[in-house]
Amino acid sequence: MKTRVLFSLILALPLAAHGALVWESESADLHPSLQDKDAVAHFKYKNTGDKPIKIVSVHPSCGCTTAALAKDVVDPNESGEITATFHIGDRSGVQQKTIGVTTDDKPGQVTLLKLKATIPQLLKISPTFLFWAPTDALDPKPITVTVGGDFPVTKLNVTATDKAITTEVKPGPGEKDFRIFVTPTESGRPINAALKIEPDFPKEAPKTFYANVRVDSRAKAAAKK
Amino acid sequence: MGRVLVRQVLFLLGLAFLPAIGQALYYRGTVSWQQRPVDSAAVSVEEAKNWGGAVLWVDARAEEPFAKAHVPGALRLDEDGWDTLLPSVLAAWSPERKVVVYCSRETCNASHAVAERLRHEVQLKNIYVLQGGWEEWENKK
Amino acid sequence: MTALPRSKILERILAIIVGAVFIYAGFLKARDPVHFASDISNYQMVPWSVGVRLAFYLPWLELVCGFALVLHRFFSGALAITIALLLAFLGATAWARIHGIDVSCGCFGSAGTNLTLAWHLAILAGLLLASIYLWCTRERVRFA
Numbered sequence: 001m002k003t004r005v006l007f008s009l010i011l012a013l014p015l016a017a018h019g020a021l022v023w024e025s026e027s028a029d030l031h032p033s034l035q036d037k038d039a040v041a042h043f044k045y046k047n048t049g050d051k052p053i054k055i056v057s058v059h060p061s062c063g064c065t066t067a068a069l070a071k072d073v074v075d076p077n078e079s080g081e082i083t084a085t086f087h088i089g090d091r092s093g094v095q096q097k098t099i100g101v102t103t104d105d106k107p108g109q110v111t112l113l114k115l116k117a118t119i120p121q122l123l124k125i126s127p128t129f130l131f132w133a134p135t136d137a138l139d140p141k142p143i144t145v146t147v148g149g150d151f152p153v154t155k156l157n158v159t160a161t162d163k164a165i166t167t168e169v170k171p172g173p174g175e176k177d178f179r180i181f182v183t184p185t186e187s188g189r190p191i192n193a194a195l196k197i198e199p200d201f202p203k204e205a206p207k208t209f210y211a212n213v214r215v216d217s218r219a220k221a222a223a224k225k
Numbered sequence: 226m227g228r229v230l231v232r233q234v235l236f237l238l239g240l241a242f243l244p245a246i247g248q249a250l251y252y253r254g255t256v257s258w259q260q261r262p263v264d265s266a267a268v269s270v271e272e273a274k275n276w277g278g279a280v281l282w283v284d285a286r287a288e289e290p291f292a293k294a295h296v297p298g299a300l301r302l303d304e305d306g307w308d309t310l311l312p313s314v315l316a317a318w319s320p321e322r323k324v325v326v327y328c329s330r331e332t333c334n335a336s337h338a339v340a341e342r343l344r345h346e347v348q349l350k351n352i353y354v355l356q357g358g359w360e361e362w363e364n365k366k
Numbered sequence: 367m368t369a370l371p372r373s374k375i376l377e378r379i380l381a382i383i384v385g386a387v388f389i390y391a392g393f394l395k396a397r398d399p400v401h402f403a404s405d406i407s408n409y410q411m412v413p414w415s416v417g418v419r420l421a422f423y424l425p426w427l428e429l430v431c432g433f434a435l436v437l438h439r440f441f442s443g444a445l446a447i448t449i450a451l452l453l454a455f456l457g458a459t460a461w462a463r464i465h466g467i468d469v470s471c472g473c474f475g476s477a478g479t480n481l482t483l484a485w486h487l488a489i490l491a492g493l494l495l496a497s498i499y500l501w502c503t504r505e506r507v508r509f510a
Contacts, residue, residue, distance in 0.1 A: 194312060214315060237434060241426040242426075244396075249422045
């Protein structure tokens with residue numbers, strides 16, 4: 001870890017010599033909690049030159065990240081910050097996004113602010129889609145649900161949006177796993193259903209997870225028999 | 226001096242070999258030794274067009290650019306609205322179809338992120354990313 | 367050549383720094399050889415079959431040489447390999463730049479300069495200079 005400090009020192013020194021607008025840090029490492037809808041990073045800067053600098057554009061890499069600027073002209077010796085808000089949505093795991101900033105003191109050059117957010121994954125569902133082709137027997141198929149981190153999930157409540165789909169939850173292979181056995185019952189029609197999977201944690205703000213089920217019509221196959 | 230140097234170099238080269246072989250043996254079942262794993266399967270606009278109706282086009286961009294213009298018949302699917310948008314894609318999918326995901330251009334990441342999730346979470350086969358993205362599709366019209 | 371400033375302490379410190387960097391870098395890569403193989407493949411310099419084997423070997427070579435430098439054992443040999451590796455890494459980075467290959471693959475697109483590339487090169491160059499200095503000032507031993 002000595003080397004990491006050494007690295008960041010080596011990296012920081014030339015940054016200071018690079019241009020009038022100096023950034024406190026060009027990367028942010030965020031750890032939003034389970035209930036958070038957004039992950040916010042503050043990228044602070046300071047104008048160390050003697051001329052005002054105009055921030056020409058702030059361009060996030062994707063629509064999920066918005067960047068707000070208090071004001072776009074930075075006077076000499078003035079500090080400010082860009083607030084980057086990353087909307088978590090249905091994402092999980094490690095997400096890396098960038099925000100490109102251009103200023104008028106360095107035309108044509110882009111400073112890339114890096115945002116890394118580690119989104120806690122309450123449940124990992126695998127697979128999120130089960131499919132029965134017309135020729136497949138209507139045997140049960142499992143979905144494995146793994147509880148992430150130390151989250152205290154003890155029960156899963158599973159409901160299907162179609163009554164022809166039955167589910168049974170059994171404790172899974174690992175200590176923190178569950179297995180949902182999904183069985184379609186005979187019906188002459190194609191089924192396109194969703195499974196709502198609700199863990200018993202967190203109680204105050206329960207999250208719903210989804211899996212999808214599709215059973216293609218066996219009417220043709222049955223007619224052939 | 227030269228001989229000492231050569232001996233030292235050979236010794237170190239050989240020493241590093243041992244754990245490397247050990248690790249390679251440990252990974253032998255899971256690593257592809259011949260070809261890059263098809264994980265980042267990309268397809269050109271021409272090839273995808275040749276597949277005709279077998280293609281299920283998936284647009285990984287935001288609502289606005291999608292509403293303005295998209296590949297005829299394409300369905301939108303992005304990470305922000307994954308849970309809401311996925312069911313329509315799954316309803317349109319079938320095992321014989323090839324899914325081609327695109328976003329604005331070659332260097333955008335959304336198409337790769339969506340393709341990865343379709344491969345690993347949804348576990349669909351035949352997932353491709355369009356080389357050059359929407360920009361390339363427009364060029365090749 | 368004899369005009370090089372010498373200081374045994376400085377040499378020891380430099381050797382430990384270069385060695386530590388190699389140990390750290392080797393450790394990071396050895397943890398995930400498949401990811402490293404993918405990185406090598408992005409440079410498009412060697413075919414996958416070659417790159418994947420390099421991905422399993424190079425990290426351990428870095429670790430071994432790093433330790434040799436820090437412990438001051440097999441020093442000349444480790445230095446020779448270190449210099450060769452640094453030249454190879456610098457060459458590969460320059461190759462990627464010339465061929466316009468964006469190995470960092472950010473989703474920002476065709477933007478201007480990539481700051482981290484410049485500093486990546488600067489660090490490699492710094493290590494190379496330190497290693498060459500150590501090479502020039504190393505003790506010539508008459509026994510193994």
